[in-house]
Amino acid sequence: MTAIPFKTAPSLRSNRRWALIAAYACLGIFVVFFLFPPYYMLVTSLKTNAEIAELASNPWIVTDGVTLGHYEHLLTESSFPRFFLNTTIVTVIVVAITMVISVLAAYSLARLRFWGSGVLATGVFLTYLVPDTLLFIPLFKIVGWLGLLDTYWSLVLVYPTLTVPFCTWIMIGYFGSIPRELDEAALIDGANHMQMLLKVFIPVALPGLIAATIFAFTVAWANFLYPLAYIYSESEMVLTVGTVTTLIKGDVFHWGGLMAGALLAAAPPVILYAFLMDYYIAGLTSGATKG
Amino acid sequence: MADVTLQNLVKTFDTVEAVRGIDLSIPNNEFVVLVGPSGCGKSTVLRMIAGLEDVTGGDIRIGDERVNDVPPKDRNIAMVFQNYALYPHMTVAQNMSFGLRLRKVAKSEIRDKVQRAADILGIAELLDRRPRELSGGQRQRVAMGRAIVRDPEVFLFDEPLSNLDAKLRGQMRIEIQRLHQQLRTTTVYVTHDQVEAMTLADRVVVMNAGRIEQAGTPDEVYHRPRTRFVAGFMGSPAMNFLDCQITEENGRTVARLAAGPALPLPAEQAARARSYTGKKLVAGLRPENIREAAGHDGANSSGVPHDVSIDIVEPLGRETIVYFRLGDATLCARVGTEVHPSAGEQTSLVFHPDRLHLIDPETDLVL
Numbered sequence: 271m272t273a274i275p276f277k278t279a280p281s282l283r284s285n286r287r288w289a290l291i292a293a294y295a296c297l298g299i300f301v302v303f304f305l306f307p308p309y310y311m312l313v314t315s316l317k318t319n320a321e322i323a324e325l326a327s328n329p330w331i332v333t334d335g336v337t338l339g340h341y342e343h344l345l346t347e348s349s350f351p352r353f354f355l356n357t358t359i360v361t362v363i364v365v366a367i368t369m370v371i372s373v374l375a376a377y378s379l380a381r382l383r384f385w386g387s388g389v390l391a392t393g394v395f396l397t398y399l400v401p402d403t404l405l406f407i408p409l410f411k412i413v414g415w416l417g418l419l420d421t422y423w424s425l426v427l428v429y430p431t432l433t434v435p436f437c438t439w440i441m442i443g444y445f446g447s448i449p450r451e452l453d454e455a456a457l458i459d460g461a462n463h464m465q466m467l468l469k470v471f472i473p474v475a476l477p478g479l480i481a482a483t484i485f486a487f488t489v490a491w492a493n494f495l496y497p498l499a500y501i502y503s504e505s506e507m508v509l510t511v512g513t514v515t516t517l518i519k520g521d522v523f524h525w526g527g528l529m530a531g532a533l534l535a536a537a538p539p540v541i542l543y544a545f546l547m548d549y550y551i552a553g554l555t556s557g558a559t560k561g
Numbered sequence: 562m563a564d565v566t567l568q569n570l571v572k573t574f575d576t577v578e579a580v581r582g583i584d585l586s587i588p589n590n591e592f593v594v595l596v597g598p599s600g601c602g603k604s605t606v607l608r609m610i611a612g613l614e615d616v617t618g619g620d621i622r623i624g625d626e627r628v629n630d631v632p633p634k635d636r637n638i639a640m641v642f643q644n645y646a647l648y649p650h651m652t653v654a655q656n657m658s659f660g661l662r663l664r665k666v667a668k669s670e671i672r673d674k675v676q677r678a679a680d681i682l683g684i685a686e687l688l689d690r691r692p693r694e695l696s697g698g699q700r701q702r703v704a705m706g707r708a709i710v711r712d713p714e715v716f717l718f719d720e721p722l723s724n725l726d727a728k729l730r731g732q733m734r735i736e737i738q739r740l741h742q743q744l745r746t747t748t749v750y751v752t753h754d755q756v757e758a759m760t761l762a763d764r765v766v767v768m769n770a771g772r773i774e775q776a777g778t779p780d781e782v783y784h785r786p787r788t789r790f791v792a793g794f795m796g797s798p799a800m801n802f803l804d805c806q807i808t809e810e811n812g813r814t815v816a817r818l819a820a821g822p823a824l825p826l827p828a829e830q831a832a833r834a835r836s837y838t839g840k841k842l843v844a845g846l847r848p849e850n851i852r853e854a855a856g857h858d859g860a861n862s863s864g865v866p867h868d869v870s871i872d873i874v875e876p877l878g879r880e881t882i883v884y885f886r887l888g889d890a891t892l893c894a895r896v897g898t899e900v901h902p903s904a905g906e907q908t909s910l911v912f913h914p915d916r917l918h919l920i921d922p923e924t925d926l927v928l
Contacts, residue, residue: 451646454613459660459707460634469659473650 308533315340315530322525340526341534349504350531353512357491357535360425360508364490365483367426368433372482375434376441377467381453391442398435405431406499413500422508424500429490437482444478445471480546491539509535563624563637563714564589565610565747571618572605572771579605581771582619587764592741592748596758597768598794604719606768607751611640611717623715639708640717643724645700647692647707653679654688657706671710678709681743682736698729705740718750722757734760755795759783767791784916789925792845792918798882800918801851801892805844807837807919816844816917820888822867824914833928834919845918845927848882851894853902854909864911871906885910 313332314322321327321334344350378384379391409428410419418424448471456466472479497511504516513531517524565587572580580602587593595603608614610621612633621628628636639660647656654675661671679685682702692700701721708716718737722730738761741748752758758765759779766776767790774794775787786792792800804819814831817823824844826834834842854866872891875882876898883894883902894910902908919928 449644449646451642451644452648454611454633455640455642455646455648455707456659457613458611458633458638458640459711460663461659465663470648474648476650 308536311529311533311536314525315533317526319524319526340524340530344527344530344534348527349507349512349516350509350534352505353507353509354534356422356506356512357508357510358538360422360429361487361490363426364429364433365486367430368437368486369479369483371430371434372437372441373467373472373479375438376445377463377471379438380442380445382463391439394435395439398432398439402432402493402495406495409496410499419500420502420506422497422501422506425490425493425496425508428496428500429493432493433486433489437486440478440482440485441475444475448474484543484546487542488539563747564622565715565749566622567606567610567619568622569619570606570609570616570621572602572609572614573617579771580609580617583771583773585766585773585776587747587749589747590745592750592761592763593766594750594752594758594762594764595766595768596752596755596794597774599753601768602771603751603753603768607640607717607719607749610715610749611638612636637714638717639711639713639715640719641701641704641708641721643720645692645704645724647700647703649692652689652691653684653695653703653706656692656703657710660707660711674710674712675706678706681709681740682706697725698733701725701733702736705737709740709744714747716746716748716750718748718752720752721750722752722754730754730757737761755797759795765795767794769794786845786918786927788927789843789845789920792920792927796847798848798893798895800845800847801890802843802845802920803887803890803892805842805919807834807840807842809838814838816842816914816919818844818887818912819890822865822912824865824912824917825863826917826919827863827915830914830917830919830928837919837921837928841922842928843920843922845920846892846912847916848893848895850913850916851892852911852913853894853896853900854911863915864913866909866911868907868909871902871904871908874902874904883910 310329313330316332316336316338318334318337318339321332327333375394379387379394409431413419413424413428416424416427418427452470452474453466456470461469492510494510497508501507501511504512507515509531513528513535517527517531565585567583567585570580570583570585571578583602583606585593595606597603605614609616610623612628612631616629623636623638648659651659657675657678658671661674666674675688676685679688682705684699684702684706687695687699687703692703695703701724704721721737722733725733734757737750741761750757750761762779764776765779765782767774767782769790775782775791777785782791783795786795789802793802803821805816805824806819808815808817808823810823810825813825814834815823815825816834852864867887869885869887869892871883871885873884875884879898881896881898881900881902883896884891885894886892896902896910920926921928
């Protein structure tokens with residue numbers, strides 16, 4: 271009778287050990303693979319131009335002394351701060367526009383059953399599937415017609431075409447998972463649709479809202495194609511296009527400056543992710559265990 | 562507090578008629594329980610009273626006002642849902658006060674009302690917790706608290722105890738009863754649980770297929786069911802039904818059960834059954850009216866003993882449920898714990914005709 275637990279317990283334990291070893295091995299490979307580019311960016315950005323150009327030097331470590339020259343040049347003598355500001359303006363406005371439109375759209379598509387709402391919800395998602403490489407030419411016509419070519423306001427107008435459909439889709443899912451009894455309770459409590467959205471739906475679907483915000487932020491911060499197509503003046507450029515156009519002169523690559531610029535440009539999303547991910551996970555797992 | 566009146570109430574979903582013309586008048590202070598099997602339309606009726614479903618036909622009145630087109634918030638009702646429907650991001654106090662805050666009630670008044678409701682329900686120490694930190698029973702109390710603070714004219718309960726375990730359900734039933742005695746608010750309560758219906762209701766409304774089968778006190782629907790459906794639905798284990806024939810034997814009107822004993826009918830029953838002499842009827846006999854033969858309390862002189870073969874025995878501690886076969890039918894009897902029948906055994910059970918219900922199979926009405 272007692273032989274069974276004695277027999278299974280060690281095998282369960284060794285099973286778990288092997289699972290952990292496999293998990294850590296896979297995670298280790300994953301971490302090395304994904305942390306290599308930022309590490310390489312950091313190392314290169316701290317090297318002098320001479321060390322970068324020296325073919326015989328070790329590319330993985332700084333050997334000739336650390337320099338902050340590239341950062342200094344970038345922040346004081348280039349248009350980098352301007353690009354950063356432009357990107358921030360575009361991103362903040364795009365995220366705000368996206369969240370307002372997609373939250374309202376998702377609420378109405380998920381809850382106000384009206385004629386054609388199901389088809390419309392699918393249609394919203396389908397528009398997201400059209401690649402932006404196909405869209406930028408017709409959008410160029412529209413942007414030009416509105417007189418927004420060569421200003422970052424063109425991006426404010428165009429980015430929501432990428433962000434709104436997907437964010438709406440995410441929010442429809444989150445709103446759809448809220449039990450209908452909750453709206454009914456709010457309805458009886460005396461809430462109108464706006465109050466229901468603001469005081470019940472948004473707080474309850476906060477993890478979804480954060481996921482959508484992260485998505486919109488990433489698109490607006492990191493898109494390359496649209497700014498490349500619509501913006502030509504340095505003063506209007508955003509980080510993605512500005513960094514490469516000003517730091518690559520003909521066939522001369524300012525690797526130190528490029529790497530420093532890429533690292534600085536990547537910092538805000540990383541900080542935002544790190545901050546919101548905690549919140550996001552806390553939201554997802556709340557109530558999963560007994561308090 | 563107010564009366565609730567339903568007049569020829571109809572609800573159709575696309576092509577399905579969920580509620581088919583209901584007339585019901587609920588006087589002020591009454592506790593009415595709508596009971597019936599799944600899909601009988603009871604929840605739809607409740608949701609129409611709440612204003613959560615449009616009315617296809619007929620009228621709903623709360624007090625003197627026709628409320629068909631009045632939005633839920635202006636009907637002065639409060640509802641308790643099966644899944645509690647608490648706002649997960651709010652504390653207990655915020656959940657309870659949400660409706661009052663939307664109505665811009667003064668803060669001090671809100672605090673007093675919440676505190677009073679919390680005291681009534683014994684959840685005063687939970688006011689700062691969130692729903693996820695509460696047990697099922699506590700959540701249901703909060704849901705009731707949210708209803709109480711609004712001080713509504715009508716309470717609506719939609720199967721509020723279905724998600725609780727059996728023991729807690731028993732406790733909460735008592736709480737709800739106590740609450741009603743204290744507040745005397747007109748209450749409409751929907752359940753499929755007949756124990757809740759019997760214990761809580763001033764009046765039980767038994768529904769089937771979108772219609773009211775019978776409305777009456779718990780005692781009436783149990784002891785004097787009007788239709789075969791009500792007779793079979795109320796009571797657990799359910800009433801036994803078997804064919805019988807009405808005959809005159811030795812000057813007495815007798816119901817001769819198919820493959821079973823002939824039961825002499827009591828005078829009142831006999832008078833109603835006489836016109837059916839020679840015809841087939843359905844006899845309904847509750848398990849507690851088929852008892853063990855051995856003396857004790859159950860064996861009164863009017864009982865007719867009959868030998869049966871025991872099929873299945875369910876000992877429940879304070880009584881034993883016995884299933885046995887009579888012809889093609891399986892019947893159920895409730896016997897005392899003094900006897901210990903075993904499956905396959907031949908034994909004599911006593912059929913008591915004083916509570917026999919005779920049903921016309923053509924109309925399904927009880928005579």
